[in-house]
Amino acid sequence: MTASLDLATDGGIATLVLNNPARLNAFTPDMLTQLDAHCATLERDPAIRCVILRGEGDRAFCAGADIKAWAPLSPFDFARHWVRDGHRIFDRLARLSKPVIGVIHAHAFGGGLELAACSDIRVMAPGATLALPESQVGIVPGWSGTQRLARLIPEPMLKEMAVFGRMIGADRALNCGFVAEVSDDPLATAQVIAAKLMTTSPRATEVAKYMIHAGANEDRAALIEALGAGMIGATDDKAEGVAAFAEKRKPAFPGT
CATH class of the missing domain: 1.10.287 (Helix Hairpins)
Incomplete structure (x- = not known):
């Protein structure tokens, strides 16, 4: 099955779906390109009032960037294209004029956590975890993991993940305000939040x-x-x- 990032609409609510479950929804270059295009579509469609961001499958919201995609790149191409393009596209999602609700139904690691950080509000399942494991493969976060995340969670917690390689559970993510709610059915909770938003200006x-x-x-x-x-x-x-x-x-x- 080809990895993709799909866009569906239902009334004024759009849903972005990471669809690469065989590889834990890891980001490929094609998925980045599709996210960029979808952001342009969402920004220009006045009928869209809200965006729900979720992952396909049971095992992960997103395990980050697909190592098979970036490992062969030269240092120059890795920095100039993979990191900078990903950063630019994630910024575009974060800066959408439409509110974005992130559904962290399972693990969000590396680029997956950085993607979740682009949402305006996040709902997390009790058993999901957050991590920045880049140092285990000899790299550092490159899609705003040390920048946007530093504005959203406490510095010691960010260092736990990025420096010490520790995972953070749903309760701590809730206590620090990174997620708005812990839910056994985070997608259903996100849909309730989206429905409420549809009643506002x-x-x-x-x-x-x-x-x-x-x-x-x-x-x-x-x-x-x-x-x-x-x-x-x-x-x-x-x-x-x-x-x-x-x-x-x-x-x-x-x-x-």
Whole structure:
């Protein structure tokens, strides 16, 4: 079976599914490319209000990057393409205007944990674990495991995983706030959260996410300009400026 990252929609709720269960949903280059394309689709579809992110199969949410994909790469290609491309695509997911709910139904290791960190809220099964085992194969986290995760979980806990190779269980992930809820059926819980979100204002949730990300220094420069553009775009001044340009005349800005 070919590994894939699938996108399905049901009403205003989209679901991204890691579909490589034979290899514990490990990321392949094709899956990264598909995630990039799906993010573009989700961003431009006004009917989509929420995204659920989950993995196929029972054994893992995602075991990280497929070692068979990156092991043969030269140091240059490993850094320039595998790490930087993955980082860019994960950033794109994290910065979606639509809220993302991560369903950690089983183990999230390495890139899988970094992927889960791109969600806005996470639900975790009691028996699932989190880990950053990169040092066991002689590498370091490369898809924001030492950056975005450092903003989401305490530094000592992050060092436990990235430096000491320890696994973190659901209770500790809940206690530190990385996951919102521990559930025996995390997908069902995520669907309840998504259904509740569908009753809120789409624009208010989008702008709230932007503001929180700007405060947390997640793409702050772009978000400040986006919020400013949204504010100015609703003014009579903007409408007059555009009209004057089209009519080749000097604008008379009303100041409203």
